[in-house]
Amino acid sequence: MLRAGDLVFLWSPVKGDSFLVRLSPGATQGSYLGQMKHDDIAGLEYGDVILTNRGEPFFILRPSIGEYSRRVKRQTQIIFPKDSGFIIQHLNFGPGATVVECGTGSGGMTCVFAHFVGDGGKVVSYERREEFSKIAESNAERWGVRHRVEFKIRDMKDGFDEREADAVFLDVQNPWDFIGVAHEALAWGHRLGMLVPTFNQIERALDALTEHGFVDVQVLELLMRYLKTDPRRIRPEDNMTAHTGFLIFAAKAKPVPRREALTDAESA
């Protein structure tokens, strides 16, 4: 049975209008199809239907984690589920991981990361602008993952406190300025990720990765296309998001030993 504090996803069959809500006593969720009282949702269960004051049905569903990032109160660019799902896998943001995020922004990605590291893991999220960090903190509170995140307000050029981190993710305009400090924070053989919107940023980021000896460098982009769901007229939607950003990944590794050194070692 749902109660205050629970997260619910409200979905209407009318144009797929939907909301991600944490139930709060006395609160009301507005929509252009009418209003719903949180107190009327409490006491129901996932899968039930709530009607607005105008009689329009909303289904009460369990939220998808990808929604955490898209539904934050935000003032910055969000990261889409298509991208965050790939990041989570490539950087191993699984249960128990300790990860560093550079550029908290509105905290959408922070919350997704925090979900996947579980109670045994930790996300340390750095941000220079205090006002963003505060928004992110409230979003983390709302999504129920606040206890897994350490928010730090700092000019990140001064470096990160962490060492041997399982992964580092840079979500800033100038990631090349932080590749050195990311290298310091990251465990050997582990991976760094970043997302940049422009080709020009890729160019500078690649130069910085080379300079710091990163290997297994990958640059990629993901495109997502929804299809219409009428079974007699199946076709892609008319419009799609053409671009969110380019993902860049690389692993921290030691240099290949010089041949002389090899010979010495082998002759030893």
Next chain:
Amino acid sequence: MLRAGDLVFLWSPVKGDSFLVRLSPGATQGSYLGQMKHDDIAGLEYGDVILTNRGEPFFILRPSIGEYSRRVKRQTQIIFPKDSGFIIQHLNFGPGATVVECGTGSGGMTCVFAHFVGDGGKVVSYERREEFSKIAESNAERWGVRHRVEFKIRDMKDGFDEREADAVFLDVQNPWDFIGVAHEALAWGHRLGMLVPTFNQIERALDALTEHGFVDVQVLELLMRYLKTDPRRIRPEDNMTAHTGFLIFAAKAKPVPRREALTDAESA
């Protein structure tokens, strides 16, 4: 320090040749650049470099989880990281989840799921063909997640044992035949997912979802494009995977109450 039983990702700067390996005493990893003894890797650390018997360097990196699915010993179609990352988020395969997989196949996806549910979660994976289930079991053993998976060999039309599952994923040729039993196994308000390669399968799956009252139905596809990493000649790769499959998602929900019923309730 790496030791027998640890998983390592061996990556060569020559054409990105790479291997996902569980270290085993006495074993040897072959490659067209020469051989590496597992015993020589044990004792080193992530980030170190191992040289083949022909002097070619391989970097010893921590594996990415997306690789689990691509690197299994397999006889069936694999699921790509671009797809599995989205599935994990949309179906909430996070720490502690109990999920049902219909169609173990070679177990690549099973292992990815098992990674993300953590030690507090559980994957129950059904397969009709015993030989596949055995391969999947050995893959799960290899990726270190065997203890989180229950493999069941059965004709799935007889139904699943589970009830109130957090999520169900169907990876079979005829998912429409299992939507009824998936409905039984799934918790209310939770989500079902499936992956089908052809349009014709979408059509039949959509009909079956409607018949069982599923809501928030989504059909989508993801395209991934790698870019070349020469900073002075940044451009997409010449070729890409054009298609893996269409992802279909839907949530289990109760029917909208009829208007009469509403009136009764409201007048009560």
Next chain:
Amino acid sequence: MLRAGDLVFLWSPVKGDSFLVRLSPGATQGSYLGQMKHDDIAGLEYGDVILTNRGEPFFILRPSIGEYSRRVKRQTQIIFPKDSGFIIQHLNFGPGATVVECGTGSGGMTCVFAHFVGDGGKVVSYERREEFSKIAESNAERWGVRHRVEFKIRDMKDGFDEREADAVFLDVQNPWDFIGVAHEALAWGHRLGMLVPTFNQIERALDALTEHGFVDVQVLELLMRYLKTDPRRIRPEDNMTAHTGFLIFAAKAKPVPRREALTDAESA
């Protein structure tokens, strides 16, 4: 020097606002940046700048042919330049060709075809609904290619008058119903094309093509993505058209002779 009757493309640097106009004495082109009198454009030349009554500049450019289809007065779905360019090449709509179009619609594609067949070629365009044919005729008049098009109003199931046509293009909801009559109209070894928006239509069209012995069947789709043009921030646009339609092509060919017949012929 431009004069009444000439076609001009008016392009504003403000958001790329633009118009395709045939100069007409006394006429005025409105825009949210102000108005321009056609008579003020006459007397200028391509490459010149015209100012609206509010002092906003519009460049007077030569129209691109792809615009013919997008800028028609229309009540039906248009065909995009990305698609029409491919059709023109695959069906050889070059100078001197005689081509049959089934489904005039608003005539946008008719005009593009008519441009490329030149004065030595001919487009015969069939349409069931007289009101559409009339709109198309006025569009062809406007784009200056009316003399190359024969418009016929007819239920096309009764067949086409032409035989030995260089190409046939079907732009109707149910192309499978016209593949028989298209076969009759088309020259041997020449190609038939069609555009359909849904997967379900592909299925039926493929069945009909097989039934009539067409060969070299191709089904494809084209995706076009614009990039932003700030040289310091080059990146794809945020949004794009995700789908216009699937293109289907096939060639009319005789059946492969049976082996017996072969033997007879060879022994003769």
Next chain:
Amino acid sequence: MLRAGDLVFLWSPVKGDSFLVRLSPGATQGSYLGQMKHDDIAGLEYGDVILTNRGEPFFILRPSIGEYSRRVKRQTQIIFPKDSGFIIQHLNFGPGATVVECGTGSGGMTCVFAHFVGDGGKVVSYERREEFSKIAESNAERWGVRHRVEFKIRDMKDGFDEREADAVFLDVQNPWDFIGVAHEALAWGHRLGMLVPTFNQIERALDALTEHGFVDVQVLELLMRYLKTDPRRIRPEDNMTAHTGFLIFAAKAKPVPRREALTDAESA
């Protein structure tokens, strides 16, 4: 009836194996399905079937123009039909046009352009390396459009001989070096096009276009995806070409008059 000198497209139902051939007395077309004598094809007609010496059928079809570019004897990068079809429309390479091509290469694009300008039009194609120009000339001969092309061997930095050209297309590695001379050759209000494979080239080209006052600048890319044609298993092909190049277009225009000048004019 086909005769020596005619162009035919030979298409086999076995894996779509195909050839674009100009019939030449005494010549033989080899294939892994056996051989065909040109003299046996002469006398047949489009739509007929020819059997190889091993009894395998090839259909004799009319060539598609898009094939001209893909099937040239070549030593350089080709331009794909998806791209050339868009170029033709955007640059108005229709009947009667006079166009300048900078970078003949193997002449594949030259031939496509020459097809569409017709006998009343002309393509002037510049190339620095004589050996390429010779290959292109023989390709144009082969596709029957030699008489519409003027090949010039020259370092194009010295400029083009033409003025008031209907369109200019640059297909060279360093298009920015030729934007000045292209501006000289092009008619006012008409369009320049180019194709570049890398982002870095876009950046330099955009700077050069701005410097020369071009307007209506567009950068775009086209993606083409084939679908499998089994009507019961409709799905995209497994692989596709991920990238050929970015298309850049711009129009030559006069500068916007300064405000003072305006006032003078208006007060006059």
